[in-house]
Amino acid sequence: TSDNRSICICREDYFGSKCYLRNRICDNSQCQNNGLCIPYDDFMLTKSQEYFCICPNGFSGIRCELINTQVDLIFDKDIHLSHSIFIHFIKIVPYDIFPFHEEVPKPSPERSTTLQTISQATNSIRIYWSQPFHLMFIETLDKMYYLTVIQPVHNYSTKITQRIKTSHHCPSINELVNDTFTQLHVIRRMKYYHSLICQKYSPNLL
Template structure:
C-alpha cells in the first residue's frame, strides 16, 4: 500500500509504503500507518494499482474500511490513449490528460504513467481535470542486498531508509511468506498444499474446513491402505504362490504399499501437530525433514517399478508360453528387486542433502511463527530433479502399457489358431475387453 503526503505545490509529494501478504484462508488484511498522508493506493503483485482514499486534510485517528472494486483501478496511460498519442513526448501528450478524465468521468478516478500519478478531480462542479504529481512506481527497495527470500524472489522494504518491515515478491510458480514453496508439477509437497491452511495455536475443532476434510480423508485412506497392505502380504507370503518370480514382485509391492501408508500417516500427523503447536525441537524436526520425505519418495518409486516388473514378466510369460522357466524367473526376480532398490536409492539420495529447516516469522503476529521443511535446488539441479521424476514416472508407465499391448496381441494370435471361424478383428476386440484392466490401471494410477 502506497501512502502519499502532499506538502506544498512546489515540493514533490513524499511517498511511503507498507507491505503485507493476504493469507490463503482470508480475503482481507489490516494495515496500520502512523504517518501523515493524503492519498492511499494499493499495488498488487501483478503491478495493478487501485485507489483507496483521497483526503484533503489528514485525519490522524481515521479508520478506513475499503473493499477493492474493479472501478477503483488506476489504469496505465497506454490502456487509455491510443498507441500514437501514448508515444508522444510528455509535453505534447500531457494536454490530452484532461480529456481522458472528461471522457470517462464516471469510470476513471486515476491513472499513472512513467514516474507520475494522476487523479481525476472535479473542478468547479462542471468539469473534471487531471491533477498529476511525481510518483516513482518502479522504485525498488532491495533490502540493502541482504535478502532472506528464497528461489530468487525480490525483497521489498517499506522505506529506503530505516525500514520497519519487508516482504518477498515471489516469481512465477513460487509462493509462501519467503517464497519457499513451488507450485510446479514436481515441486508440490504436502507442506506446500496444506501448510498455510493450518492455523497456529488453534485446536482441530476450530481449524479450517480444508484441514478437517483432509484429516477425515487421510484417516479413511490409512485404514483402507493398512487393510489392503496386510491382506496382500498374507496372500503373497504363502509359499504356494511362490512358483514364479511375479509373486516376489507382488509381495514386494504389498510391503511397499504398507510402508507408503505408514510413512504418509507419519508425514501428515507430524505436519498437523508441528504447525498447530509450533514445535521448536529442532533436532526432531531436522531428522524427520531429512528422512520422511526421502522414504516416502523411495517407496513410491519402488512400488511403480515393482508393478512394472509384474506386467513385464506376465508379457514375457505370454510370449514364451510353455517354454517359460519358472525356476529361472524366481532367481531373476530376486536380482531385479535388489537392483531396483539400489538404483532407486541412488536416484533419490540427493533429496535429503538439499533439505533444510526454514523459520517463517510473521512480522505482525509473534504467535504465528512457523518452521518449514523445504528443499532447495539450484537451477541446474532443478532440471536434473525433473528428469529423475519423469524417468521414475514414465518408464514404469510405458512398461505397463507395452506389456498390456503385448499380452493382448499375443493372446489374440494364439486364439486365431484355435478359433479359426472367427475374424482376427473380433478376437482382438474380445481380448481388449477381457484385458482392459491392464490398460486402464496404469492410466488411473
Template sequence: KANPSCLCTVGRFGARCYLKYDDCDPNPCLNNGTCLSTYDRSGEVSYICNCSVQFYGNECQNEKASVNVTLNMTFELVALATVVQLYDIAIPSLMLLIQHQRVTYGFPSTITYNHPYAYAPYLGVLKVYEDLVRPVYFIMYLLHQSEINITTSPERCPHASSLLHTAIDQSVPDVFKYHHICQNDGKRFCFHDENYLCICQPNHYRTECFGHNIQLDHCDNCLSGGKCVQGDRNHHHDFICLCSSCQQGLRCEFSLQPFSFTLDLLLSGSKEVKVVYVSIALLIFTIGLFNNFCSFVTFKRPSPRNLACTSLAHWQRHTLLGAYLLSYAPQAFGFILYVLPSTVYKKEFVKTSIGKSYFKLA
C-alpha cells in the first residue's frame, strides 16, 4: 500500500506534517509591527510585516518622515473647500511630483501626514476654493527635512497676470517677464499661472519656476454644473462637490429653484406613478375577480339552472343590471389608464372605426 502524501498547512512540514516551524515566532517585525506568515517554497520570503502608521520597511525598521503643520492665518479667508498638496521636485526637469493630496471642507487648522520615505515632501501647497471659478494658491513650507513640525502663516501666491505691468513689451511672452515680478516687489514670495508655480529667490533678483499640473484635483462626479474637487487620487470616491446657488446635495443633485427638475425628483416621481398604476390595476383585478366569483356562486345554485325564465323583483333587476355594467369596468379602466396615455396604442386605436368615432365626439 502506497504511503500517503501530506499537504501541510502554513507553519508545519515533514512527511506527516508533525514538525512545526513558525517564522513569526519570535516576531521579527520591529516597532510593534505585525508578522504574517506566507507560503514560499524557496523560503526567501516566509513572512510579511504589517507595519504601524509611523514605520515602513521589510521589518518596519524605518521611521516615516512626518509632516505636522499648524496654520496661522493672519487675514480673513472664506473657504468653501481646501486641497492640501505635498510635492517633491524632479531634477533636472523641475516638475512638481505629487506625493500626497487631500481635500476638506472649509479651511483646515492643522495638517498631519506620514510620508513613507526618509525625507518629507519638499513643498507644501494649499489650493483654497473661495468660489467655483478659480482657486487661490498658498505655500505652506519649502523645506528639505526628515521631519517637519512647524507653525506657519501660508504665503499667498496670486496669478501672474495680476502682477505684470502693462507697460512691458506685449510682444514678449509673459513667462519671460516673470523675473521682473520678483525684482519689482521685494516682498513677493510666490506666484503662479496655468503651467508654473514660481518662487522668488531670497535676493529677489530672479525667480525659480516649477512645472505643475493644475488638473490634479479636477474630477467630473458632480451634477447641475457643480465644481468637483478631488482628494486622494488613488480613491475615486474621495471628492467634494461645490454646488452653485440653489443647488445642494453630495453631488448637487437637489435643486431649490421653483419649477425645476432634478434627476432625483424625476426618479422619485416615476416610482410614485408606477405605484399608482399598479394599485389601480390590482383594484380593477380584485373587483373583476369578486364579480366573477359572485356569478359563479349564483349559477352554481340549482334554481337558476332549472328555470329558463324567472320573474325578478325590482331591486334584483337593478342589481343584475349593475353587475352586468360593472363587468365592463376593468376593460374601461384599462383602456383609459394604459391605452389612451400611450402614443403607440393611441395611434393604432385612432385607425379603427371606433377610435375615429370616439375622437370625433371628444
C-alpha cells in the first residue's frame, strides 16, 4: 500500500485485516455430495442467503443435491477425431404444455452446446449434464456430425453408455444428392426431400 504496510490474503472462512476473524456460517452448511460451502460477502447487497455451494463434477442444484445425467461415449477406432469435440444437446419443448394452442406459436427446440476434450488413451469421453435433453449430437472440428443419443422421454440422474460407430454419421444434404439437385432453388428442393432423400436413405440412417 501507499504506507508500505503488507496486505493479508486470508484463507477460506477467515477475514479481517490480520485474518484473525472467522466466518462460521459454513460450519453448519447443507451442501451435499462433498459440495464446497462459500460464504457470501457481507457487502453484497443482492444476497438472499448466507452461503452458496460449489458442486463437484456430476452434481448440481442449490445444495448439490441433484445427480446429473452421466453420458459415456466410446468411439470406434475407424472414426478420426481431433482432441476436442462439440456436444449439442437438443430439448424438444412439447406443444401441449400451452393451454391455448391457437394463440401461442409452436416452440422451437432448445439447443445447448459444450466443448469437451477426448481422452486419447481410451478414445472415449465422459460428460455430466444437468439439463433435460432428448437428442444428443457430437460435432468434430472438421464439421462431421454424429447422432449419439435418442431418448423420447428424458430420465434424470441416469447413466448412458454409447459406442459411436461410423453408421451414426449424419451426412450433409450435399452428400446425398447430385449437383443438379443442389442448384435448385431452396423452395423447389424442399418438396423433394421426402421422396428423393428420406425414403431412399432412411433405412441406413439412425
